[in-house]
Amino acid sequence: MILRARTILPVSQPPIENGAVVLSGNRIRAVGSWPDLKLAAHGKIVDLGEVILLPGLINAHCHLDYTDMAGALPPPKTFTDWIPLITAAKAAWSYSEYAHSWLHGAHMLLKTGTTTVADIEAMPDLLPEVWDATPLRVISFLEMTGIRARRDPKEILREAVVNIDSLPHARCCAALSPHAPYSTRPELLRLTAGLARKRNLRICTHLAESAEEFEMFMHARGKMFDWLKRNERDNTDCGLGSPVRHLARHQMLGKNLIAVHVNLLAHGDARLLGQHGVHVVHCPRSHAYFHHPPFLRKRLTNAGVNLCLGTDSLATTRKIGRQNPGLNMFDEMRQFADSDKTVSPAEIIQMATVNGARALGLAGRAGELARNAAADLIAIPSGGKIADAQEAVLAHVGNVSASMIDGRWAMPPGG
Numbered sequence: 001m002i003l004r005a006r007t008i009l010p011v012s013q014p015p016i017e018n019g020a021v022v023l024s025g026n027r028i029r030a031v032g033s034w035p036d037l038k039l040a041a042h043g044k045i046v047d048l049g050e051v052i053l054l055p056g057l058i059n060a061h062c063h064l065d066y067t068d069m070a071g072a073l074p075p076p077k078t079f080t081d082w083i084p085l086i087t088a089a090k091a092a093w094s095y096s097e098y099a100h101s102w103l104h105g106a107h108m109l110l111k112t113g114t115t116t117v118a119d120i121e122a123m124p125d126l127l128p129e130v131w132d133a134t135p136l137r138v139i140s141f142l143e144m145t146g147i148r149a150r151r152d153p154k155e156i157l158r159e160a161v162v163n164i165d166s167l168p169h170a171r172c173c174a175a176l177s178p179h180a181p182y183s184t185r186p187e188l189l190r191l192t193a194g195l196a197r198k199r200n201l202r203i204c205t206h207l208a209e210s211a212e213e214f215e216m217f218m219h220a221r222g223k224m225f226d227w228l229k230r231n232e233r234d235n236t237d238c239g240l241g242s243p244v245r246h247l248a249r250h251q252m253l254g255k256n257l258i259a260v261h262v263n264l265l266a267h268g269d270a271r272l273l274g275q276h277g278v279h280v281v282h283c284p285r286s287h288a289y290f291h292h293p294p295f296l297r298k299r300l301t302n303a304g305v306n307l308c309l310g311t312d313s314l315a316t317t318r319k320i321g322r323q324n325p326g327l328n329m330f331d332e333m334r335q336f337a338d339s340d341k342t343v344s345p346a347e348i349i350q351m352a353t354v355n356g357a358r359a360l361g362l363a364g365r366a367g368e369l370a371r372n373a374a375a376d377l378i379a380i381p382s383g384g385k386i387a388d389a390q391e392a393v394l395a396h397v398g399n400v401s402a403s404m405i406d407g408r409w410a411m412p413p414g415g
């Protein structure tokens with residue numbers, strides 16, 4: 001099949017005017033100009049017309065199962081105030097509510113151009129049924145928490161591993177997610193890091209998200225420290241340095257680690273993350289919901305850290321007036337552009353595509369239109385100039401006009 005479009009935005013090379021992408025099965029065979037490719041290629045021609053054709057977006061952090069909590073939790077005063085709110089909301093839900101919520105979120109992402117999502121699973125029992133029910137590529141990070149002595153970290157990890165091994169799937173896969181430094185015991189971090197290295201698995205964790213978490217690890221004090229102490233966390237791992245240092249101490253830093261948020265850095269933290277090849281995910285709307293200090297993009301990029309974008313969950317996304325928000329990577333890209341006037345549209349698009357692919361171990365296979373990459377593409381309407389293609393992507397509102405995943409139309413053009 002040959003897809004023709006007014007503008008092709010391959011991301012890993014400059015935009016192409018009057019371009020074409022040649023597909024064979026579920027792979028991209030060639031990307032170039034229409035006059036060049038039409039002579040060599042054969043097969044069905046699909047002219048997408050006045051669109052920008054670009055790689056499907058990679059949402060590097062999401063909690064699909066919280067989608068239907070949209071608008072339910074008004075922004076709290078502090079992050080620590082939010083933890084009991086989400087815990088109570090979760091406890092009140094049934095299995096079928098979680099399943100509905102997960103699929104609702106997957107549908108929102110699909111319509112708005114995400115083709116790959118790194119999702120945190122609080123309810124692993126939903127898998128693999130929900131995987132089968134969506135065309136998205138899903139990397140499901142199985143959430144592990146436990147701060148009390150009676151919850152043995154070995155047992156928590158063993159349970160996750162049994163789940164991973166019981167979930168073979170052609171398009172989706174599972175990996176490990178110790179929830180955060182404050183919600184886990186150090187032994188779980190060490191065991192997870194060791195196992196992930198041995199089995200070549202990705203790890204995802206929330207890191208240095210709030211000022212209270214930072215204060216807890218740096219100085220063994222503050223609202224989160226006190227609250228967790230009251231909840232039987234032993235807290236002897238606090239007062240020894242930043243949350244990043246905490247992960248370093250427990251051998252968690254590495255190329256397979258995806259650290260989400262990283263909103264607060266101590267001196268030397270960015271360098272440490274860069275040296276170890278850790279990937280960082282920024283979630284712009286969740287960031288705004290909690291009023292975190294400005295995201296330290298420059299410090300992290302200068303240290304060589306690979307930065308990606310994610311939606312986080314709708315439980316931490318503000319309402320728009322009285323309307324509930326939706327999961328939408330275009331909205332995240334726009335929010336980021338609004339909050340950081342020094343970041344270029346091209347950089348933001350890279351964070352939502354190639355950088356996310358690198359973080360998830362999909363470099364060269366997703367997040368770009370390139371020879372041998374998977375046929376994961378989306379189209380958005382645009383009749384503008386090629387020089388404005390990146391701005392046009394950032395300005396896009398609403399659903400995409402077409403989406404293909406693994407060589408099949410997930411949303412057919414004109415459909």
Ligand SMILES: [Zn+2]
Pocket residue numbers: 061062063120206260312313
């Ligand atoms: Zn999260």
